Amino acid sequence: MNRKTSNEDTGFPFLFSPLHVGGVEVRNRLVALPVHTGFAHPDGRASTWMVKFYGKLAGSGTGMVIVANAAVSGAGVVSRFNLRADSEQMLPGLSRLADEIKKEGSVACLQLNHAGRFARTRHPMLPSPLDSAHLAFNVESLKDFMHFFPFEKRFNLTRYCVDKFTSWRVAMTQQDRDRIVRQFAFAARLAYRAGFDMVELHGANGYLLCQYLSLFTNKLTSAYGPDFKGRIRFPLEVIRAVKQQLPPGFPIGFRLLLKEWVPGGIELPEAVAFARHLEKAGISYLSVSAGTYNSIFSPGVKQEMARPSYLEQDTVTLKKAVGIPVVAAGRITAPLQAERLIQSGSADLIGLGRPLRADPAWVAKARQGGQRIIGCRNCNWCLKRVILEQGFCCSRWPGIEQEHTGLAHELLTRNFKTLWVISHPRDMETFRSCWPLMGSSNALHRPSRIIFLEPPGRDAFKAYHAAKVDEDTRADFLQWVNSSTLIPGSDSRDITVHQQVAPPHHWEEILIEEIDKEDPGHVFFGSEPGKDWQERILYKQRKxxxxxxSCNPDFRRVIVPVDFSFTTLLALKFLQRTLMENPWFQFEFIHVAPDKTSGSVNPAAYTRQWERLRRIARFDADIVFKIVPVKGDVVHTLVRIIKEESFGTVVMGKRGLAGIKRWLLGSVSSGVLRQLTRETFFLVD
Incomplete structure (x- = not known):
């Protein structure tokens, strides 16, 4: 199987030779292994960032890219930012993933998983309840897990782990098993419809399919255990159901755990025996792995997993026992090492997990030769970030790339759902006039929800200096919304309208409840005098x-104060997605600095900081950046510039100072807002 060599002029002819896997040709023997990214939206959809990330892996020259850990159920995710393949809503994002990988010439494979007892849910699925048999081991493994993290992170993690342990009390029912089998089958069909060339079932890392095989987690005395035949029954049921939903011959891979390193857990002989059953069941390839969350943090296991090619001999044993391709893994970091494994017949494909992430040019450097590969340090920083829900990032990446990753991950929590708040008849005219400020071609242009806040009667209106929104005016406004803001492909029914009649002193409370319930990413008010509750809401809301x-004729002139904080980055990304798509707008970015004549300021230093922000945000627009000396204080300097230079729109980031700091230092954005009279004000947090 491994005798064919590449026609390329390369020092590693076996590594760059093609191979057929389940009838699909893979252009070389290098596989981008599935490494959980945490780059999906919180609802499970693939983000644009995730699509680009996997596109880069494919573009690096790998023969196959396996997209990691697509959950077959919302109750089977391991992370808040877990990719999912459990509904039609996920199909467009999955299709984009498959297309992006395939257009780069790689085979696209989607890994399907249910996390079982490690799922991020209060009621996890597990073969059998936790018992006292391995209490001492579980306590020790929890200590090892805690010591893996900085001290300040351990308190929340301890509570999380204790909650997790206490939730492992109820075993799955037959109805649970049948449902999850159907979910795997549906996810596989969805992957096929999305355009993936293969699917892989995740049977490693201590997740659900693996939990059934292991005596450490499966204590059933039924048709599903404790004997070997019973323990492999559930994974084989999943495979049969998946095959029924796919065209004949569609390749199905399996991530196979060779060693679990826990009491009574999976060992190599049993893994090899299971592999033979997998081959008979029609599995097209096996991808090896070792360890689970119960073992990989122990000092002895960490030392073992730090050895180069630590699974090589076990992989050779597996390879001799089956007749389907085997993907080697386990600290394969050098091309020479990988070439030797293929040439010797120890494996058919080479899995690159963290080494490929540490150096995305790994494949190109191997092909060309003579260049030093940036090696994975095995520092596990990437794993820590994923567990802490911060998204995958590598300590070997340049600082700019690391900061961009942090920014991109933060943006996953933001959405384009937009709430319009109408609390005065003039607000409707304000929204009409300010319509260009609410986006251009994107979803901001169109509200997801409109709420009308109204007092209970005419006398109350007079008392509160308000005015009645009559039905005809409201109907005319809503007709304008539906006609003027309609996006191709959208439906007027996409907008929900809510009328809330209550005394104005309750509006703040009502609106906070509305925001908490609907979770809009953007909230727009009409600016009218006497709405102090608006400012309070502006500063209570996070993210x-x-x-x-405000109806300002100069709304196209936009000023953006820059303080080089993280919220400045958020403001830049907001503008990229909205106002900067409209050529009408003119922008000036301004940093208010100490007086340059004092000699205490180096303008070049501020310019360097600005350029760094631009690189982090991928902000390429040709715009004006000014350094302005402070006169009086920052607030008065900014307000003077806004008034004197006729800026109609202000976009500011909220620094998010704690209460005591805000009291001592003051809030610049709050101070600016209080002195604005007819300017539109965007506060980005």
Whole structure:
């Protein structure tokens, strides 16, 4: 199987030779192994960032890219940012993933998983309840897990782990098993419809399929255990159901755990015996792995997993026992090492997990030769970040790339759902006038929800200096919304309208409840005098864009104060997605600095900071950046510039200072907002 060599002029002819896997040709023997990224949206959809990330892996020259850990159920995710393949809603994102990988010439494979007892849910699925048989081992493994993290992170993690252990009390029922079998089958069909060339079933790392095989987690005395035949029954049922939903011959891979390193856990002889059953069941390839969350943090196991090619001999044993391709893994970091494994017949394919992430040019450097590969340090920083829900990032990446990753991950929590708040008849005219400020071709242009806040009667209106929104005016406004903001492919029914009649002193409370329930990413108000509750809401909300709109004829002139904080990055990304798509707008980015004549300021230093922010945000727009000396204080300097230079729109990031710091230092954005009279104000947090 491994005698064929590459026609390329390369020092590693076996590594760059093609191979057929389940009838699909893989252009070389290098596989981008599935490494969980945490790059999906919280609802499980593939993000644009995730699509680009996997596209780069394919573009690096790998023969196959396996997209990691697509959950077959919302109850089977391991992370808040877990990719899912459990509904039609996921199909467009999965299709984009498959297309992006395939257009680069790689085979696209989707790994399907249910995390079982490690799932991020209060009621996890597990073969059998936790018992006292291995209590001492579980306590020790928890200690090892805690010591893996900085001290300040351990408190929340301890509570999480204790909650997790206490939730392992109820075994799956037959109805649970039948449902999950159907979920795997549905996910496989969805992957096929999305355009993936293969699917892989995740039977490693201590997740559900693996939990059934292991005596450490499967204590059933039924048709599903404890004997070997019973323990392999559930994974084989999943395979049969998956095959029924796929065209004949469609390749199905299996991630196989060779060693579990826990009491009574999976060992190599049993893994090899299981592999033979997998081959008979129609599995097209096996991808090896070792260890689970119960073992990989122990000092002895970490030392074992740090050895180069630590699974090589076990992989050779597996390879001799089956007749289907085997993907080698386990600290294969050098091309020479990988070439030797293929040439000797020890494996058919080479899995690159963290080494390929540490150096995305690994494949190109191997093909060309003579260049030093940036090696994975085995520092596990990437694993720590994923567990802490911060997204995959590598300590070997340049600082700019690391900061961009942090920014991109933060943006996953943001959405384009937009709430319009109408609390005065003039607000409707304000929204009409400010319509260009609410986006261009994107979803901001169109509200997801409109809420009308109204007092209970005419006398109350007079008392509160308000005015009645009559039905005809409201109907005319809603007709304008549906006609003027309709996006191709959308439906007027996409917008929900809510009318809330209550005394104005309750509006703040009502609106906070509305925001908490609907979770809009953007909230727009009409700016009218006497709405102090609006400012309070603006500063109570976190991780949203809040806007106070005003009918200003100079709304196209936009000023963006820059303080080089993280919220400045958020403001840049907001502008990229919205106002900067419209050529009408003119932008000036301004940093208010100490007086340059004092000699204490180096303008070049501020310019370097600005350029760094631009690189982190991938902000390429040709815009004006000014350094302005402070006169009085920062707030008065900014307000003077806004008024004197006729800026109609202000976009600011909220620094998010704690209460005591805000009291001592003051909030620049709050100070600016209080002195604005007819300017539109965007507050980005």
């Amino acid at each position: 949203r864009v809040m806007a106070s709109l």
